[in-house]
Amino acid sequence: MHIKDRIEEARMSPRQVAIIAICTMLYMIDGFDVLVMAFTASHVEAEWGLNGAQLGYLLSAALVGMAVGSIFVSTVADIIGRQKTLLIGVCIVALGMLASFFAPSYAVLVALRFVTGIAIGTLQATINVFASEFSNAKRRSTALAIVSIGQPIGGVLGGIVTGVLISQYGWRSAFMFGAVVTFMMIPLVMKVFPESVDYLLVRRPAGALERVNRSLRAIGQPAVDVLPERVQQQHHKSRFADILTGYNARRTILLALAYFILMASFYFANSWTPKLITASGFSAQDGINAGILFSVGAIVGAVMLGLFGARFPMRKVLAVFFVIGAATFVVFANSTTGSLGWALFAAALVGFGSNAPIAGMLAISPTYYTSDVRGTALGLVIGMGRVGAIVSPILAGALIDGGWTPGDLYFLFVIPMALGAVVISLLGKPVLRGPAAKADIPVH
Numbered sequence: 487m488h489i490k491d492r493i494e495e496a497r498m499s500p501r502q503v504a505i506i507a508i509c510t511m512l513y514m515i516d517g518f519d520v521l522v523m524a525f526t527a528s529h530v531e532a533e534w535g536l537n538g539a540q541l542g543y544l545l546s547a548a549l550v551g552m553a554v555g556s557i558f559v560s561t562v563a564d565i566i567g568r569q570k571t572l573l574i575g576v577c578i579v580a581l582g583m584l585a586s587f588f589a590p591s592y593a594v595l596v597a598l599r600f601v602t603g604i605a606i607g608t609l610q611a612t613i614n615v616f617a618s619e620f621s622n623a624k625r626r627s628t629a630l631a632i633v634s635i636g637q638p639i640g641g642v643l644g645g646i647v648t649g650v651l652i653s654q655y656g657w658r659s660a661f662m663f664g665a666v667v668t669f670m671m672i673p674l675v676m677k678v679f680p681e682s683v684d685y686l687l688v689r690r691p692a693g694a695l696e697r698v699n700r701s702l703r704a705i706g707q708p709a710v711d712v713l714p715e716r717v718q719q720q721h722h723k724s725r726f727a728d729i730l731t732g733y734n735a736r737r738t739i740l741l742a743l744a745y746f747i748l749m750a751s752f753y754f755a756n757s758w759t760p761k762l763i764t765a766s767g768f769s770a771q772d773g774i775n776a777g778i779l780f781s782v783g784a785i786v787g788a789v790m791l792g793l794f795g796a797r798f799p800m801r802k803v804l805a806v807f808f809v810i811g812a813a814t815f816v817v818f819a820n821s822t823t824g825s826l827g828w829a830l831f832a833a834a835l836v837g838f839g840s841n842a843p844i845a846g847m848l849a850i851s852p853t854y855y856t857s858d859v860r861g862t863a864l865g866l867v868i869g870m871g872r873v874g875a876i877v878s879p880i881l882a883g884a885l886i887d888g889g890w891t892p893g894d895l896y897f898l899f900v901i902p903m904a905l906g907a908v909v910i911s912l913l914g915k916p917v918l919r920g921p922a923a924k925a926d927i928p929v930h
Contacts (some may be wrong), residue, residue, distance in 0.1 A: 489683060489698075489714075492707055494623040499706035502620050504678050506629045508671070509617045510636040512576070515857055516606050516667050517640025519579060522660050523548060523646045529657035534592050546876060547596045551603020552610070553872035560611035560865025561725055564858060567691070568682040571861075574677050575612065576668060578605035578861060583665035587658045607872065611865035618852035619684045619860075620705065627800045630829065631792025631850035638784040638841065645778075680704040684857035687713065715734040725862040729855065737854045737913060738863060742870040744808075745847050745907045747902040750874035750881075751811070752840040754899055756780065757879045759833050761816070762893065768826055783837030788845035790838075795849060801913055804846035807839075808907035812900045814839025819896035836896075846872075853916035856863045 498506075504915045523530075523545055531541050563571040582602030614630060621629040646875040648660040680701035686694050689712070699709035729738045746885035759780050787807075814836045821832035847867075855863040882895055890898075 489687070489702070489707075491833045491924070492825060493620075493683065493705070494590040496622060496707065497768070498625055498629075499623055501680075501705050502622075503677070505620045508674050508678055509613045509633045512572075512609065512613055512671060512722050513633055513636025513673075514640030514643070515579070515664070515671065516610055517637035518644030518667075519583065519602065519606055519664055520548060520552075520637070521641045521644060522583075522648065522664055524644060524777055526652065526657040526660050529652060529680055530595070533657070533788065536592060540592060541770060543785045544592070544596055547599035548603035548606070549872060549876050551600040551605075552607035553869050553876065555604035555607025555609075555869075556611050556865045556872055557607075557869030558865075559608045559719055560869075561617060562608070563612045563861030563865075564685070564725060565689075566799075567689070568612055568677070568686050568861070569679045570681075571612045572609065572616065572679065573672070575605045575609040576671050576675055579604070579609065580665050580668035580672065583661050583668060585654045587665060588660040607869065608865070611868050614848050614860060614868075615852050615861050617684060618849075619682045619857070625796065625802075626853070627795030627849045628792040630852075631788050631845040632794060634845040634848045635785050635788040638781045638788070642785075644780065682857070684860070687855075688858045726866070729861050729863045729866065734855065734859070734863070738866065740909050740913055741847070741851050741854065744906050745851070745867050745871035746874040747836045747906045747909070748808075748840075748843050748847060748874070749871035750878035751903050752844060753875040754878045754882050754895065755815070755818075755836050757903065758882060758895065759836060762818075762896075763833065766829065768829065772826060772830070776830055776897070779830055779834040780837035782832035783839075784841030786834075787838035787842030791842040791845045795846065800846060800850050801916075804843060804850060805907045805910045807842045807846055808910060810905055811839035811843055812907075813901035815896045815900045815903060819893045828920075840903075850910075850913075850916065854913070 527541060530536065530544065536544070562569075576717060579602055580600050582605065586595060586598045586602070613633065617630055617633050618626060644664075647663060651659040651663055655801060681697055681702050683698060686698045686701065691697070695710070695713050698713065702709055728734060760777040763776040764773035789808055791803065794807075813834075818832040818836040821829045851864050851867050854858055884899075885895060
């Protein structure tokens, strides 16, 4: 039986489950790091006397870095390997957080946030590729949905912990907490994560047979005597050219467009939901509670999508959840004129509706590319989502300056969410197995 067929059809081994768990933990750290600047912004602003523009640059530095990392740097996972890319990325995030603790000035902190963002963007793309390649066919959608839950969980838990730390030890303690937790992940990545079998079969680095067998034994699969005949990959230009031309072009455009739409909608809702609650006459604490409930709804949404994705084709499930997401924007836009309880419930609902499709996008995207370009492709798709996340709050602010109300904008974002369902419906069948997995493999 083919190597990839065995992995696809076998039950998930304890090592594979551990890999998914650690990938989820890495996503939790990423979720914390994305929001750590928001948690500390007012304190940094007060200490260094920043104006609004300076604070805006500081808040957006990591997001810009994440877009750069996802689009341009994550391709290294297809060149040097998934495990090595993950290890380097985790080390850079840990060092970036530690250096931020000692940042002597505004300019240095902006630079550190940008560099850390590049590492996080690279990590996010590589984590999803890694989790996809070490999941079996039956559990892949559920596993990737679980991984995606790590980001909102990290944001919620990080917010609780750093709130206590900042009140006791100042804003720098939040970065030290992030550094310590991230450094703790390094030995786990080194010990638990073998190299991807998909990567080894395509790239054939030195000692490929031994490394393939090491990875197979780690996940409870029998070793092989010889590697399959290598299928020559035809890279006439570059990996970016490969995913933007030929049969990959259509799926890349559709996936990137869907993720751009989705992340723009999510980050708009994430940014404006607490503000709209407060602007509707409720208290500032009610706005904070709305933000927490938004994150709780986001977690529940990802879980629900994973459960449905395990039973039905993920592409169809994802299209349905895009429609559900559009409906939740309508519900929230109409909720703030009612009672506080209804408004808070609607905040959780829009968190559910805007985040559940993100879990689906992260689950489905890796399955549309062969191993030799999977890291590059997923990086580009996630990077376009990051561009949407950057553009959306800016566009919302400009429209509000032009006389729009936040409630009007929720109705506006119904259109792209519904369009996302159409885009996903246009995708063809996924292609997970690459050419390297097609040959017969003699086994012990």
